[in-house]
Amino acid sequence: EAGVTQSPTHLIKTRGQQATLRCSPISGHTSVYWYQQALGLGLQFLLWYDEGEERNRGNFPPRFSGRQFPNYSSELNVNALELEDSALYLCASSSGAGTAGSNQPQHFGDGTRLSIL
Amino acid sequence: AQSVTQLDSQVPVFEEAPVELRCNYSSSVSVYLFWYVQYPNQGLQLLLKYLSGSTLVKGINGFEAEFNKSQTSFHLRKPSVHISDTAEYFCAVSGRDDKIIFGKGTRLHILP
Numbered sequence: 001e002a003g004v005t006q007s008p009t010h011l012i013k014t015r016g017q018q019a020t021l022r023c024s025p026i027s028g029h030t031s032v033y034w035y036q037q038a039l040g041l042g043l044q045f046l047l048w049y050d051e052g053e054e055r056n057r058g059n060f061p062p063r064f065s066g067r068q069f070p071n072y073s074s075e076l077n078v079n080a081l082e083l084e085d086s087a088l089y090l091c092a093s094s095s096g097a098g099t100a101g102s103n104q105p106q107h108f109g110d111g112t113r114l115s116i117l
Numbered sequence: 118a119q120s121v122t123q124l125d126s127q128v129p130v131f132e133e134a135p136v137e138l139r140c141n142y143s144s145s146v147s148v149y150l151f152w153y154v155q156y157p158n159q160g161l162q163l164l165l166k167y168l169s170g171s172t173l174v175k176g177i178n179g180f181e182a183e184f185n186k187s188q189t190s191f192h193l194r195k196p197s198v199h200i201s202d203t204a205e206y207f208c209a210v211s212g213r214d215d216k217i218i219f220g221k222g223t224r225l226h227i228l229p
Binding site: 004033035041042043045048056058090092105106107108109110111 | 151153158159160161162163166207216217218219220221222
């Protein structure tokens with residue numbers, strides 16, 4: 001069974017640019033989660049998509065957005081990049097139970113490392 | 118709302134010694150608890166989970182954790198660590214109708 005795949009592995013941008021990160025969930029999983037892992041800050045929840053809809057978002061500005069496609073893959077877009085957006089962005093998937101409080105564990109990809117120069 | 122506190126940001130331990138990584142949570146409802154491990158340059162991998170039933174949960178790689186409701190803790194233990202256990206460990210909690218919350222992580226350093 002293929003795991004969660006993320007692309008690209010690394011992404012280098014400059015301030016003010018826009019970044020697009022992609023995630024393919026495990027086959028059969030309908031929920032996709034995005035996290036930001038910045039140095040010293042642990043995992044910060046960004047977004048949760050299930051069945052094509054945004055179900056919940058963390059405490060991030062609107063320039064962080066995304067979507068989920070009919071095949072359950074997902075995209076995270078970050079506009080007007082700032083230096084503090086430099087981080088590892090992790091995507092996870094689970095077989096969503098229809099609520100955010102799912103008892104299903106999340107399966108993570110290896111992340112996209114976004115560096116802002 | 119739930120929250121998770123991992124009391125130690127770093128834990129050094131000698132190879133073949135036992136280790137305990139501490140995790141405390143707060144929640145007003147029943148919770149599900151997880152431990153994840155992150156090896157260098159990789160995503161997170163599930164070690165073990167507590168959903169209900171027996172309070173002692175066994176996971177992969179010889180790890181186990183005990184759910185203690187009265188102390189709101191879910192500490193992770195291993196009786197004998199190996200150099201390959203060097204990683205960052207995350208405790209996480211989720212409750213019904215709420216998102217999963219991760220702790221800030223504990224870096225486990227194995228000393229030769």
